[in-house]
Amino acid sequence: MKVYSPSEIAELLDIKQATLRKYSIMLEEHGYKISRNSQNHRYYQDEDVITLRRVIDGKNSGVTLEEAI
Template sequence: MSSDTNSENIYNASDVATLLNLKLSTLRKYASVLENAGYKYHKNNKGHRGYFDKDVIALRKLIEIKSSPDMTLVRSANAVMSWVKEMDVSPNDTTDIAPNERYISYDTFKEFQANQEEQIQQVIDLNKELLNRLDLQQEHLDNRLKERDEQLMNAINQTLETKKQIAATQDESKPGFFKKLFLKKK
């Protein structure tokens, strides 16, 4: 962020994106849509936009209008252009975040990092416990399936044995065709 000769603040794209809580690509898109609607930005000799307080306010208004139902980005940009022409936009409410507030101290970062590492370790421990429980559950399920298979095989074997016994008794009680032929001859 720097100042021009009128002592009015001029912001670069990353400062404005931070102020408006937008991604840089979204800011570029919004600025381009406003520009297509007739809004004029300050540009340097390379064509990069510089944002004054009035530009930040206009972008805020675009975001506010765009959030309304049934409002497209182009319609919102046209509404902002009408608003800008009607209103004398003054440079207020653009310094929500002081430049030094965007950065944290080394100690704060180390504390944050330690908290993150602690949380990661807790997640790792939880994952290990869940894996152990899954292994126990799978072992229990395998044992149940093995028991069921054994019971099923026993039932099948008993059924086969019963069928053999029934067939054997039927053979003894009913003489077959050849036995009937030989019994008659006697």
């Protein structure tokens, strides 16, 4: 299983790191678990990439960010 840093995910999804942070916080507020390292920094796995792509696709298709989350 590949592990991605926030900067790798932001580049992969073509979003800013601040946007990734915002989406991650919103997902976590809705119960989605994003892994963290010993310094409490988020790291992402393949399943997180899929989830974030769905959020971005939903937002781009006209629903609100809250609905996409």
